[in-house]
Structures are given as structure tokens and as C-alpha cells.
Amino acid sequence: MENNKETKAQPKRGLWKPEEDLILKNYIETHGEGNWATVSKRSGLMRGGKSCRLRWKNYLRPNIKRGGMSKEEEDLIIRMHKLLGNRWSLIAGRLPGRTDNEVKNYWNTHLNKKSILGKRKAVDSNKKQIENEDTETLQDSKKPSQSHNSQPIFSTSPKRTTEGLDLDEKKEVKEQISVRDTSWMERAVQCFNNDYDYDMVETPVMMQPNYSNFVFDEDPFPFYLDSFVQFEAFGTDSDVGIQSFLP
DNA sequence: AACACCCTCAACCGCTAAATA
DNA sequence: CTATTTAGCGGTTGAGGGTGT
Structure with missing residues (x-):
């Protein structure tokens, strides 16, 4: 809602200047990430929180690789x-x-x-x-191939169930989830690199390389074709479940 | 040189989900 | 339980540089 009493200064927009980058970088290195809404105020940058967050995430964050893709x-x-x-x-x-x-x-x-x-x-x-x-x-x-507006059958991000936990426990759960993320993604990519010849789950016939209608483009593919979803939905240590969703 | 058109990519927008008050 | 805030996502825009005529 617009506030007429308080004429808020419009956040600065457009390309970031090197000096702004420096300010943001220094601020985050000192205070850490997060609470982006206050970053611009406290750092002196007249940018919106979103803008600051994006600039950090996409450009200033350490270990960002720039230049052409290999x-x-x-x-x-x-x-x-x-x-x-x-x-x-x-x-x-x-x-x-x-x-x-x-x-x-x-x-x-x-x-x-x-x-x-x-x-x-x-x-x-x-x-x-x-x-x-x-x-x-x-x-x-x-039809969106996989728009975030259209609800996927399963979320590809693990549901965070940290309710009722104290701060340290929440952190721990998040770390565990993060580890699990890496794990299932790793396996899924390995699976993909090996033409679906992986040992955890029996390869559904539609995922086999010679399946003639193996097409992802345009239409949202059924979730049973999505090995990423499989790994998440059914876990990486179990082959339970996948067969029941096959046609 | 001047102009138009094309291409790239940083930044923004609108939205959702999760977290917090 | 509800409202608000925050973080994150994918789609889109437009400035600026490159290229062609």
C-alpha cells in the first residue's frame, strides 16, 4: 500500500556501480547474508532489498564463476x-x-x-x-513445461519440517536436508549420465534409452519419468514405490 | 560516419512458500 | 490461527555493445 504521509524515497535502480558493489560486499562480509530489507538502510545503499540480494547472489558472492561456459x-x-x-x-x-x-x-x-x-x-x-x-x-x-505457477505433483525441494524445534535443531535439520539434496541430485545425475542404468531402482521401460516416445519438450513429463522426483519422493535408499506409479 | 537492427545479460517483476510476529 | 515479512524462483525487460548496411 502507498503511504501518502510518508513519501518514501524510491529505491535506486539500474546497473550497479563498482562503489555500490564494494559497499554491499563489505557490508555482507561484516554482517553476513540475510535480512536484505535492512541492508540498504544500514549499508547506505539506496537499493531495494531484492536488488541487494540479487546482486550478491548473482555477482558478488564468493566463488562465482564468470565468463563463457565450457x-x-x-x-x-x-x-x-x-x-x-x-x-x-x-x-x-x-x-x-x-x-x-x-x-x-x-x-x-x-x-x-x-x-x-x-x-x-x-x-x-x-x-x-x-x-x-x-x-x-x-x-x-x-502449457508451461514446468512453470513455478503450476503445481508439480511433488515439490523438488524437500519440505522443511522444522516446526517446534529450537534454533540449533532447525539448523541441524536444514544441514541434513542440504546433504540429502546433494546426495539425490548426485545420484540422479549419475543415473542420467549412465543412460538410466543405475542400480537403485528398476529402470522403468519408458526411461530406457530406446523407448521411442521418450520426449520431454513442451509437455510436463509424468513424474515417474523424473528421476529427480523419484529420488526425492521415494528416498535414495529404497526402491519402494516407483513400480506402483508405472503405467 | 551514421543509422538500424540484433544479441546478450544484468536487473527487475510478480508470484509462491516458508518463516516469523 | 492469521497477518506480515522474508527468501527464492522463473519469466520478462531494456540498456548497452556489436554488427551489418
Whole structure:
């Protein structure tokens, strides 16, 4: 809501200047991350909290890798995107030093455009195509491949169940979850790298490499094809459950 | 040189979910 | 239990640099 009594100064926008970067970097190195709303006030930056957070996360944070993607990184992005769709943060999680924004940009500018995956088209041409198509096809093509607005059957982020715990216990749970994250992602990627030939779960027929209708593009793929979801939904140490969801 | 067009990517927007008051 | 705040996500925009004519 706008407050008429108090004419709030509009937060500064646009590209960050080196001196602003320095201020933010120094502030966070001193005070730590978080509570972004107060960062601009306390640091003297007249930026919004979101802007500060984004600048830190995507640019100033230590170990950020900048510059062109290596062939390996590009290959991994393509594979992961095939597997996960537009879940950029998950994909970026597999690329040390890369941010979701960077991966997303790279996909949209380099990979998507080149149509490396064949079916996927550049955003603009896709829009034009949608405009020209009849209603029935339009509805299909408008389906988000995996929009965050459309609820996935299972969340790809573990539910945090820290209710009723004290601060230290909460921290511990979060660390455990984080470890579990790495674990299932690692296994899923290994699985993917090995053409789904992994030992934990019986490979569903639709996930086998020679399955002719093995297509991810455009439509949200069924969750039983998503090995990431499998690992999370059913755990990494059990093969219970997956078979019951097979067609 | 001047202009138009294209491309890239940093930053912003709108939204949701989780955490906190 | 509800309201508010905070963090995070994916989609989109637009400034600025590059390239073609």
C-alpha cells in the first residue's frame, strides 16, 4: 500500500556501480547474508532489498564463476534441462559457481535459440507460432513445461519440517536436508549420465534409452519419468514405490 | 560516419512458500 | 490461527555493445 504521509524515497535502480558493489560486499562480509530489507538502510545503499540480494547472489558472492561456459557445462545444462525443464536453480546447483540467472540466460541466448534439442524453439518464434495456431493447438502449446505457477505433483525441494524445534535443531535439520539434496541430485545425475542404468531402482521401460516416445519438450513429463522426483519422493535408499506409479 | 537492427545479460517483476510476529 | 515479512524462483525487460548496411 502507498503511504501518502510518508513519501518514501524510491529505491535506486539500474546497473550497479563498482562503489555500490564494494559497499554491499563489505557490508555482507561484516554482517553476513540475510535480512536484505535492512541492508540498504544500514549499508547506505539506496537499493531495494531484492536488488541487494540479487546482486550478491548473482555477482558478488564468493566463488562465482564468470565468463563463457565450457563444453562440459553446456552439455550438462542441456542434459539437465532435458531432465528437469526450466528449473534453473536446480540446474545451476549442478554447476559450481554458476547462478540460476546465468544458466537461464545462457539457455535462452545460446542453447534454446540454437534449437540444439530440436523441438524447442526460440521464445519469439514460439510466441508468433502460438498467435497463429488454432485454439486447440494453442492450449497445448501454452502449457508451461514446468512453470513455478503450476503445481508439480511433488515439490523438488524437500519440505522443511522444522516446526517446534529450537534454533540449533532447525539448523541441524536444514544441514541434513542440504546433504540429502546433494546426495539425490548426485545420484540422479549419475543415473542420467549412465543412460538410466543405475542400480537403485528398476529402470522403468519408458526411461530406457530406446523407448521411442521418450520426449520431454513442451509437455510436463509424468513424474515417474523424473528421476529427480523419484529420488526425492521415494528416498535414495529404497526402491519402494516407483513400480506402483508405472503405467 | 551514421543509422538500424540484433544479441546478450544484468536487473527487475510478480508470484509462491516458508518463516516469523 | 492469521497477518506480515522474508527468501527464492522463473519469466520478462531494456540498456548497452556489436554488427551489418
